[in-house]
Amino acid sequence: MSSKVQAAPHPLLSLLRLPFTVLFAVFGFINRLRANRAGFIGFLGLLAYFILTFIMPYFIPFDSEVNLDEIAGPVGSRIQLAVHRDNNHLRSFEDLAGKTVGVVDQTGGPSLIAPYADSINIEKYRWTSRRAGPGVRAALIDLANKEIDAMLIFSKNVAELRADSEDPELQALLAEHIVISNPELGPPHLLGTDTQGRDIATHIVHGGRILILTAVIGGVISTLIALVVGSLSAMIGGAFDAAMTALSNLILAVPRLILLVVLAGLIRFENTLFLGLMIGLLGWPPLMRAIRAQVLSLRERDFVEAARSLGLSTYHIMFREMLPNMISYVMINFIFAITFAMYEQIALLVLGLAPIDDYTWGVMLYFGRSRGTLYNVDGASMALSPVLAIAFFQVCLVLFARALEEVFDPRLRAAV
Amino acid sequence: MALPNSDLEINRSGVQSPVAAVQQFIAAYPIHKNYYVRIFVQAILTIWAVLTVTFFLVRQMPGNPIDVLIEQILTQEGISYQEAYDRVAASFNFDPDATMLDQYVDYVGDLLRLDLGTSITSPGTRIIDEIARFLPWTIFAVGSGFLISFVLGIILGMMMAYYRDSALDHTLSLVSSFFTGVPNYIWGLLIIIGPGISWNWFDVGAARGTYDPGLTPGLNAAFIGSAIEHALLPIITYVLATLGSWMLSMKSSTTGVLNDDYVNVAEARGLKDRRIITAYVGRNAMLPLFAQLSISIGFVLGSGVVIEEIFVYWGFGHYLFQAITVRDYTSVQGAVLILSSTFVFSNLFADLTYGLLDPRVRISGEK
Numbered sequence: 001m002s003s004k005v006q007a008a009p010h011p012l013l014s015l016l017r018l019p020f021t022v023l024f025a026v027f028g029f030i031n032r033l034r035a036n037r038a039g040f041i042g043f044l045g046l047l048a049y050f051i052l053t054f055i056m057p058y059f060i061p062f063d064s065e066v067n068l069d070e071i072a073g074p075v076g077s078r079i080q081l082a083v084h085r086d087n088n089h090l091r092s093f094e095d096l097a098g099k100t101v102g103v104v105d106q107t108g109g110p111s112l113i114a115p116y117a118d119s120i121n122i123e124k125y126r127w128t129s130r131r132a133g134p135g136v137r138a139a140l141i142d143l144a145n146k147e148i149d150a151m152l153i154f155s156k157n158v159a160e161l162r163a164d165s166e167d168p169e170l171q172a173l174l175a176e177h178i179v180i181s182n183p184e185l186g187p188p189h190l191l192g193t194d195t196q197g198r199d200i201a202t203h204i205v206h207g208g209r210i211l212i213l214t215a216v217i218g219g220v221i222s223t224l225i226a227l228v229v230g231s232l233s234a235m236i237g238g239a240f241d242a243a244m245t246a247l248s249n250l251i252l253a254v255p256r257l258i259l260l261v262v263l264a265g266l267i268r269f270e271n272t273l274f275l276g277l278m279i280g281l282l283g284w285p286p287l288m289r290a291i292r293a294q295v296l297s298l299r300e301r302d303f304v305e306a307a308r309s310l311g312l313s314t315y316h317i318m319f320r321e322m323l324p325n326m327i328s329y330v331m332i333n334f335i336f337a338i339t340f341a342m343y344e345q346i347a348l349l350v351l352g353l354a355p356i357d358d359y360t361w362g363v364m365l366y367f368g369r370s371r372g373t374l375y376n377v378d379g380a381s382m383a384l385s386p387v388l389a390i391a392f393f394q395v396c397l398v399l400f401a402r403a404l405e406e407v408f409d410p411r412l413r414a415a416v
Numbered sequence: 417m418a419l420p421n422s423d424l425e426i427n428r429s430g431v432q433s434p435v436a437a438v439q440q441f442i443a444a445y446p447i448h449k450n451y452y453v454r455i456f457v458q459a460i461l462t463i464w465a466v467l468t469v470t471f472f473l474v475r476q477m478p479g480n481p482i483d484v485l486i487e488q489i490l491t492q493e494g495i496s497y498q499e500a501y502d503r504v505a506a507s508f509n510f511d512p513d514a515t516m517l518d519q520y521v522d523y524v525g526d527l528l529r530l531d532l533g534t535s536i537t538s539p540g541t542r543i544i545d546e547i548a549r550f551l552p553w554t555i556f557a558v559g560s561g562f563l564i565s566f567v568l569g570i571i572l573g574m575m576m577a578y579y580r581d582s583a584l585d586h587t588l589s590l591v592s593s594f595f596t597g598v599p600n601y602i603w604g605l606l607i608i609i610g611p612g613i614s615w616n617w618f619d620v621g622a623a624r625g626t627y628d629p630g631l632t633p634g635l636n637a638a639f640i641g642s643a644i645e646h647a648l649l650p651i652i653t654y655v656l657a658t659l660g661s662w663m664l665s666m667k668s669s670t671t672g673v674l675n676d677d678y679v680n681v682a683e684a685r686g687l688k689d690r691r692i693i694t695a696y697v698g699r700n701a702m703l704p705l706f707a708q709l710s711i712s713i714g715f716v717l718g719s720g721v722v723i724e725e726i727f728v729y730w731g732f733g734h735y736l737f738q739a740i741t742v743r744d745y746t747s748v749q750g751a752v753l754i755l756s757s758t759f760v761f762s763n764l765f766a767d768l769t770y771g772l773l774d775p776r777v778r779i780s781g782e783k
Binding site for chain 1: 458462463465466469470473474476477586589590593594596597598599601602605606608609613614620721722725726736737740748751752755756759760
């Protein structure tokens with residue numbers, strides 16, 4: 001054997017070069033990706049999802065405060081300041097100094113007004129008048145009769161009570177005397193509120209991290225198992241190959257739903273991420289078959305044959321000759337494995353078959369469906385928001401994977 | 417070879433032992449080496465393994481039907497535990513004292529006699545009847561959904577390959593990514609929320625079930641119309657969810673075929689475009705998709721659970737889901753038997769028919 005043509009660089013030198021190599025690779029990759037507009041959009045979408053679900057939760061607190069008078073609010077709903085028509089100039093908390101303001105218990109109102117509690121007289125009302133104390137309707141009537149000067153109210157309530165056709169007198173009274181002087185007082189509910197009056201937007205921000213992590217764990221595990229088992233099966237062959245093929249056939253033939261339900265029940269886990277582990281442990285067979293077929297065909301290629309006749313080690317042949325030829329395929333299938341893991345865990349959550357520990361998009365969907373918000377246009381946001389969040393995430397992943405396919409596949413690249 | 421020797425022994429004794437007969441038969445006809453016999457036996461073994469795994473798995477599910485009912489009776493009627501236990505054991509077609517192994521032996525024995533047994537939670541209901549009641553609806557919905565999306569996908573995929581890198585191709589590949597990316601139950605929910613509730617195009621509540629109550633099943637217009645109406649939403653969902661992958665597979669397959677020599681030759685011979693598209697490109701490009709079709713049907717029967725729950729369509733998925741939730745072990749086993757045999761045999765079917773469809777494989781197989 002002849003000696004190596006090129007001397008290997010000093011290990012420390014290559015270590016120093018590593019960050020630059022990675023940086024160049026990333027920039028080169030993004031540059032190539034830009035040619036594929038759809039793929040670039042998918043890439044940007046994934047970045048946006050990363051920021052939304054991994055970074056924004058540190059800045060936006062999870063809204064767990066139950067607000068009974070903000071139940072199932074439509075998109076864009078928020079707390080507003082309602083005043084009598086004569087007092088239309090009252091618009092801010094500063095204007096309200098010395099006035100009497102009605103707030104409804106158990107709403108965002110009290111916490112909103114708390115810093116001004118010294119300067120403002122607060123009149124408390126209850127959400128329902130069935131319990132002791134006057135309710136929202138009574139508060140509005142008091143406001144119309146100028147018994148209180150202003151009132152903090154959830155946007156939907158005024159519209160609802162005004163449209164209350166059963167009581168035309170009340171309707172006329174409210175329409176005549178009450179105006180919303182400041183429709184933008186409280187924090188906006190960008191995506192409306194759920195069946196407990198909690199802000200959906202904060203749930204969307206907080207509900208993605210665990211779901212995406214679980215899906216990535218599932219994807220990583222299934223891809224790794226598929227890669228190892230598939231290439232070993234092809235390289236070793238014989239009894240091992242037969243056993244692994246039989247095992248993959250068995251796993252494919254058992255309905256996934258039942259397997260997952262049983263495993264989810266059997267292993268009492270505190271962490272939703274274990275669901276990803278299980279999905280990964282069950283998800284490898286299709287990819288393993290494909291990788292096995294690839295390795296079998298690569299083994300017979302000329303360059304592998306050449307490497308073998310040069311007397312290079314099996315390790316070299318596997319990792320230097322064959323893996324680079326499969327890596328793009330594996331990467332793309334890794335992304336598809338993520339979408340698949342996402343699909344499965346959300347299906348389990350929607351059916352209510354997986355243990356519910358974290359309030360994820362899937363859980364929002366489950367509650368949104370089981371509490372019937374699907375069938376109510378105003379409240380549909382509770383189910384629609386996670387539906388769209390999931391749908392766009394999956395679409396971004398698929399767009400990205402497709403773009404990778406084009407970037408990696410020299411045959412397709414040459415044709416462009 | 418030991419064959420002549422054993423022949424001699426048989427002739428000498430005049431009595432043929434059955435073992436020797438089998439040995440002789442196998443030696444004369446090596447069926448264990450026959451490809452078809454081997455894959456068929458493999459398929460049967462796989463199904464048996466799946467059933468065994470399922471049998472023990474369903475019994476490991478948290479909660480069991482009897483304990484649930486015993487507790488209900490205990491709290492409602494205030495009788496002793498033994499009384500409640502006896503009553504439940506009598507009303508359920510299930511002996512909780514039998515060991516799991518005994519149950520398994522019974523179950524396999526029944527299966528060999530082609531008896532799927534009766535439901536645990538509703539005694540007297542034969543599982544085969546239940547499956548016969550629910551399965552056709554799912555086959556109808558899934559089958560028509562698949563057929564429509566397959567045909568549409570093939571047409572659109574070929575168009576994408578023919579007009580490669582045109583605006584049409586880019587739009588369609590974006591659309592197909594969108595179709596594949598969005599999970600099928602999400603399509604279902606979007607259909608309910610969008611056209612169903614927000615725009616009020618149709619009444620979601622009326623589309624529940626498999627046909628309008630009060631109609632008698634049969635070959636009359638009212639019943640068939642109603643059945644189609646009820647299946648429409650699941651069918652649309654299946655079409656939307658599977659269309660994208662057909663389009664892309666067909667596109668890549670057609671692109672490959674278009675570069676083949678015989679297409680160039682056909683063009684050079686001056687054949688009509690239509691004939692080239694259908695007989696030369698279409699037929700060859702479709703081949704890999706047929707294998708995919710039969711394989712994915714096995715998958716979809718199982719994944720129909722969520723769709724049927726969302727649309728409250730009373731098909732096979734609904735049946736399986738109900739059986740899982742009430743822990744009706746025997747019903748789950750029956751459903752799994754159907755699902756896994758569909759999967760295994762559709763794979764087998766794909767393997768076997770591929771040679772028939774593709775002469776190139778047939779020839780290399782004969783070598």
